[in-house]
Amino acid sequence: MKVAQINSTYTGIAKVFHWLLALMIVVSFSVGLYMVDQPFSPQRLKLYNWHKWAGVVILVLSALRLLWRFHRPAPALPATMPAWQKGASNMTHIFLYVLFFAVPLTGWAYSSAAGFSIVWFGVLPLPDLVLKNRELAEFLKPFHWITAYTLAALVVVHTAAALKHHFIERDDVLQRMLPAFSGPTTKLH
Amino acid sequence: MKKHFLGLTIPALLAASISVASSAGAQQKLMPAQSEISFTSRQMGVPVSGSFKKFDAQIVFDPKKPELSKVSFTVDLLSTDIGNPETETELKKPGWFNSFKMPTASFTSTSVKALGALSNGKFEFAGKLVIKGISQNIVVPVTLIQAKDNTWVVGSFNLKRLDFKIGDGDWNDVSIVANEVTVNLKLVVTGIAAP
Numbered sequence: 001m002k003v004a005q006i007n008s009t010y011t012g013i014a015k016v017f018h019w020l021l022a023l024m025i026v027v028s029f030s031v032g033l034y035m036v037d038q039p040f041s042p043q044r045l046k047l048y049n050w051h052k053w054a055g056v057v058i059l060v061l062s063a064l065r066l067l068w069r070f071h072r073p074a075p076a077l078p079a080t081m082p083a084w085q086k087g088a089s090n091m092t093h094i095f096l097y098v099l100f101f102a103v104p105l106t107g108w109a110y111s112s113a114a115g116f117s118i119v120w121f122g123v124l125p126l127p128d129l130v131l132k133n134r135e136l137a138e139f140l141k142p143f144h145w146i147t148a149y150t151l152a153a154l155v156v157v158h159t160a161a162a163l164k165h166h167f168i169e170r171d172d173v174l175q176r177m178l179p180a181f182s183g184p185t186t187k188l189h
Numbered sequence: 190m191k192k193h194f195l196g197l198t199i200p201a202l203l204a205a206s207i208s209v210a211s212s213a214g215a216q217q218k219l220m221p222a223q224s225e226i227s228f229t230s231r232q233m234g235v236p237v238s239g240s241f242k243k244f245d246a247q248i249v250f251d252p253k254k255p256e257l258s259k260v261s262f263t264v265d266l267l268s269t270d271i272g273n274p275e276t277e278t279e280l281k282k283p284g285w286f287n288s289f290k291m292p293t294a295s296f297t298s299t300s301v302k303a304l305g306a307l308s309n310g311k312f313e314f315a316g317k318l319v320i321k322g323i324s325q326n327i328v329v330p331v332t333l334i335q336a337k338d339n340t341w342v343v344g345s346f347n348l349k350r351l352d353f354k355i356g357d358g359d360w361n362d363v364s365i366v367a368n369e370v371t372v373n374l375k376l377v378v379t380g381i382a383a384p
Contacts, residue, residue, distance in 0.1 A: 040279045042365045049233045115237065115272035123235035132272050 005184060009176040011072050016064040018177055021100070022155075028054045028153055040047045052111060052118050054124065055104040062100035092158055097152040104146040105129070113137035194306040200244045216380070217248040220339065225375040226264060231352070239271035250301070250381060252333060257313055258301040260322065266320075283359045286319055294320040296327075320353040331374065333381065340381040345373045 007169035028051055035047040062160070074093075076088050111118055112128035113136040119125045130136060194263045204330055209213035227240040243265035250258040271277050281288045298316035305311055310333035333342030349368045350356050 040275065041286055042362055045232060045365060049235070063218070072341055116232075117235055119234035125234075134274075 001132065008075050008172070010075065011068075013068055014065075014072065014074070015067065015177060017061060020178070021065065023060055023156070024054055024058050024061070025100075029148060032160075034150060038071070049122070051123055052107065056118060056120055057109050058109075059101065059104040062097070062104075065100075066097060075176060078173065080169075080171070089161065092154060096151070096154050096158065099147055099154065102147045103144065103151050106140060106147050109139040110144050111136060113140050145166055149159070217250050218379045219246040219248060220377040220379060221245055223339075226372065226376045227375075228370055233365060237271065237276075239269055241244045241265065241268050242270055243268035246376075248378060250380060252303070252307060252310070252312070252377075252383075256279045256302045258295070258314075260298040260299065260301070260314060260316070262296040265292055266294055267292045284286065284360060285355055293322050294318070295331075299326075304330065318348065319367050323325050323353045325352050329374070334369075336377075339377050339379045342376040342378055343374065345371055347371050 008171075029052050031054075032048055035044055038044040077089060078177060081089075108118060108126075108127065109129040111131045113133050115132040115137075117128055118126060132141075162174040165171050166175065224244075225240060226244055226362050227238060229236050229238045231237070237282060241264045242351055244263060246260060246262045248258075250259050250260065266286045267281065269277060269280055269286070269288070271280065279301075280286050282288070287371055298314050300315045302313050303309075303311065304313055314329045314331065314332065316327065316329075317324050325348070327346055327348060329344055329346045331342050334341040334343060347369050348364075350370050351361060351363070351368050355370075361367055
């Protein structure tokens with residue numbers, strides 16, 4: 001723990017989690033936006049199922065990622081950063097993590113209420129989070145898109161802040177999440 | 190719905206017993222409000238269930254002389270409840286049930302026989318199932334469970350949706366929507382004498 005806390009870069013595993021989930025979240029969000037406007041068709045049914053399968057993958061990977069983060073905490077922010085920025089950064093990350101769980105879980109719950117159980121990759125039936133209920137489905141529906149749009153907004157904030165660190169502050173906050181970058185004290189292997 | 194079975198009201202039970210008492214030997218009667226006809230299909234491995242809210246039947250059935258039985262069922266396809274308004278709208282379209290044009294599915298028995306000893310309460314109803322004007326021969330095995338004032342007829346059978354052109358055209362890919370559909374019957378019938 002001590003070693004990790006003074007480390008100035010992320011572990012390779014943390015980087016894999018970050019970029020894999022970044023990709024999956026962007027793709028799932030885009031597919032989600034696209035599929036809801038499609039006419040009722042086999043193609044749309046496929047997109048919905050892929051979206052759900054991906055959502056469950058995101059949920060599982062986020063749980064593993066959080067466990068990994070407890071095991072190997074994120075490197076400290078630069079000492080030069082003002083306290084309010086550090087606070088804002090911490091809050092953003094907390095909200096991001098909350099949404100990594102909230103977005104898939106609200107989608108899963110809505111799917112259950114609408115009477116469509118999730119069968120992961122068409123093979124593994126997952127339990128329903130709530131019972132099939134028309135009114136409950138209508139009630140839950142907005143929560144999925146509200147949390148998803150909130151996550152999208154935070155991703156924009158997160159990306160903008162990382163770019164600001166790189167191009168304006170010119171510190172290594174962005175670089176230390178890049179695959180090739182290994183900070184001065186990488187001794188975690 | 191299941192709760193209807195458990196929620197038989199006292200007046201309903203009284204009415205049922207009176208009709209049995211006053212018309213012994215008369216035609217048997219389906220109690221649609223207590224009965225359930227449901228179905229399950231699979232979409233990309235996901236079981237999707239629904240039920241029909243409106244159906245009725247003419248039943249002449251004596252478990253001691255099953256061969257003399259005559260059963261005809263009608264189901265209102267517009268009453269399909271799948272728990273999801275979008276899917277219900279889709280189901281009414283010509284590619285699926287075409288239920289605005291052909292709202293009624295029907296079953297007419299052609300032969301009824303007991304399976305094993307009569308006391309088992311197991312019977313087989315063979316007959317013609319007509320959906321979207323397409324007739325197919327099916328066999329429906331059922332089990333009779335004698336309750337106090339009525340009889341539960343429980344059974345299920347599989348059909349192939351494409352045999353009836355259900356989900357024709359774009360939807361005929363059975364890897365997306367399985368061809369096999371299971372239909373489950375839980376019928377409450379009055380006037381059946383214990384075998």
